[in-house]
Amino acid sequence: MTATTSDVAPRRTRRRLPVGFEILLAILAVALVQTFVVKPFGVPSQSMEQTLRIGDRIIVNRTNPSVERGDIVVFSHGATWQEARLPEAGNPVVKAARAFGDLTGIGPSNTAYTVKRVIGVPGDRVSCCDAEGRVLVGGEPLDEPYVHEDHTFDAPDLTCESTPRSSRCFPEITVPADRLLVLGDHRSQSADSVVNCRGGTDPQGCARFVPVNRVVGPVVFRIWPLDTFGRVNAD
Numbered sequence: 581m582t583a584t585t586s587d588v589a590p591r592r593t594r595r596r597l598p599v600g601f602e603i604l605l606a607i608l609a610v611a612l613v614q615t616f617v618v619k620p621f622g623v624p625s626q627s628m629e630q631t632l633r634i635g636d637r638i639i640v641n642r643t644n645p646s647v648e649r650g651d652i653v654v655f656s657h658g659a660t661w662q663e664a665r666l667p668e669a670g671n672p673v674v675k676a677a678r679a680f681g682d683l684t685g686i687g688p689s690n691t692a693y694t695v696k697r698v699i700g701v702p703g704d705r706v707s708c709c710d711a712e713g714r715v716l717v718g719g720e721p722l723d724e725p726y727v728h729e730d731h732t733f734d735a736p737d738l739t740c741e742s743t744p745r746s747s748r749c750f751p752e753i754t755v756p757a758d759r760l761l762v763l764g765d766h767r768s769q770s771a772d773s774v775v776n777c778r779g780g781t782d783p784q785g786c787a788r789f790v791p792v793n794r795v796v797g798p799v800v801f802r803i804w805p806l807d808t809f810g811r812v813n814a815d
Contacts, residue, residue, distance in 0.1 A: 617642055619685060619796060620803070621654055621693060627764035627771070628652070628695055630728045631812070637804035638695070638812065640797040647760065647792060649717070651698045652799040652812060655762075655790045656691040662788070665690045695799060696772055697726075700753070700761030702792075707752035708774075709733060709740050715763075716752075730767040731778065750777035750786075759789035 623636040631652065632638065640654045647653060658665045669675040674688070681689035700706040700717060707716045713733035714721035731748035732738060740749035748767070753774070755761045764770025777786035799812050 618800075619654075621695065623695060626769050627766050628697070629766040629769075631697075631726050631765045632695065632799075632802075635805070636802055636808070638799050639801040639803060641800045642797045644797055647698055647701065647795055647798070649698055649701055649704070652695060653698055653760075653762070653790075654693050654695045654796045654799060655760075655794045656693055656796060657790075657794060658692065661694075661790065664794070666692060693796065696762035696764055696770070696790075698760050699763045699773075700755040702755055702757045702759060704755045704761065705752050706755065706761050706774075708750050709746070709748055711735065711739075713739075713746070713748055726765045728766045729769065745779050745781075747779045749779060750774045751781050751783040753777065753783045753787045756789060758792050760792060760795070761787065762790055 619640045619642055621638050621640060623632045623634055623638060626634055638654075657663060659667060666678075668690075669678055678688050678690045681687040682691075699715065699722070704717050705719070708714070710716055710721050712721070713730070713735075715724065716722070731746060733746045733748045736742070738744075738746045740746060753761065761773045763772045763774065773787050773789060776788070777783065780786060802808055802810060802812050
């Protein structure tokens with residue numbers, strides 16, 4: 581028997597969500613991922629060469645709260661490392677853009693971000709240098725194959741015992757509780773924890789530290805450029 585038009589069940593049409601609501605859901609999904617799982621960052625300076633280069637796009641793991649010596653980490657700060665947030669923007673458009681960035685993790689925000697390598701964790705005694713120009717942690721020299729273009733150290737003419745001292749040298753610094761001492765891999769081009777201590781002999785007040793609670797997470801992956809796509813080797 582042939583079905584008539586009246587015998588065919590009406591076809592259900594799927595109701596689409598309003599476009600604006602779909603966009604809102606997408607933004608919310610991105611914000612949740614960046615807040616709790618992974619977050620992308622761009623590398624703006626040469627301080628971590630050759631491990632990371634200017635323009636690299638990196639991924640930070642936000643699910644790993646632990647920080648270990650040798651980790652490459654991204655941390656937040658204000659205009660200086662001592663401040664938690666940037667100065668308030670006077671331009672209302674910039675202010676709105678930053679608020680959107682704080683909420684979603686997309687675009688500018690009220691915090692700046694820096695990437696460095698953790699050399700000292702709370703309680704560590706960090707200094708430079710031994711007779712071979714190596715950084716010491718707890719009196720033991722570090723093996724640092726990742727260091728690129730370090731400050732000049734030329735025994736016996738330019739060392740920590742010569743006059744003038746090598747700018748590679750800095751006095752022993754004890755890392756405070758809940759703080760980290762970080763250095764750049766491109767040592768001679770890095771404004772890091774000991775930038776104001778180099779060449780000096782007095783450790784009092786020269787170092788600047790990163791509060792542990794401002795660490796976004798360790799760098800785990802590079803997504804750009806494509807020819808270096810893959811896991812970032814922190815060793």
